Amino acid sequence: MSTAQRRRGAVLEEALVEAAWTELNRTGYDGFTIDAVAKAAGTSRAVLYRRWPNRAALVHAAVRAHVGSIADVVPDTGELRQDVLATLQAIADRIVLVGIDVMTGLLSELAELPEALATTVPDVFERIVRRAAERGEIGTGHIPDTVLQMPAVLVRYEMITKRTVPDVEILVDELFLPLVRHHATN
Structure with a gap:
């Protein structure tokens, strides 16, 4: 008679995240439930709730495990425009990979996700803009958070409402870079 090995720690968490990813791909965000993930992982809801306080946090963990974060690799091409384009394309690619419906959900x-998540995009764009200022490409004036958030918000909006990847060059050339240059002027 063999006894099943009880999963713990990182092994258990990986199994839970994999079960969540599978369930998310099977049902989409609307059909995703903690109960279904617990059943698929062969565990209880309590085990999931000890790690993630709600379904949004669990979905975020599964998504992050499979597509990473834009903060993981911030482009550094040596040119502000190219860095912003590469970042926006990475955001759009992640949305496509995860699915527009999941992202919308x-x-x-x-509000159910960690507060730090809301600062990820502006932090990435702030790093890109800061490097451009250090290279002398733009001035060193303060860029408001609303400007730093804007390109990613517009990409998400276009993808959610029009169900297509927007022309990121227009967003960068006609909206983001003029605003950055305006604010960065000393």
């Missing part, structure tokens, strides 16, 4: 429950 997550955004609808943004």
Whole structure:
């Protein structure tokens, strides 16, 4: 008679995240439930709730495990425009990979996610802009958070409402860079 090995720690968490990813791909965000993930992982809801306080947090963990974060690799091409384009393309690619419906579901429950998540995009764009200022490409004036958030918000909006990847060059050339240059002027 063999006894099943009880999963713990990182092994258990990986199994839970994998079960969540599988369930998310099977049902989409609307059909995703903690109960179904617990059943698929062969565990209880309590085990999941000890790690993630709600379904949005669990979905975010599964998404992050499979597509990473834009903060993981911030482009550094040596040119502000190219860095911004590469970052926006990475955001759009992640949305496509995860699925627009899943992203829409997550955004609808943004208040359920860690507060630090809301600063990820502006932090990435702030790093890109700071490097451009250090290279002398732009001035060193303060860029408001609303400007730093804007390109990613517009990409998400276009993808959610029009169900297509927007022309990121227009967003960068006609909106973001003029605003950055305006604010960065000393």
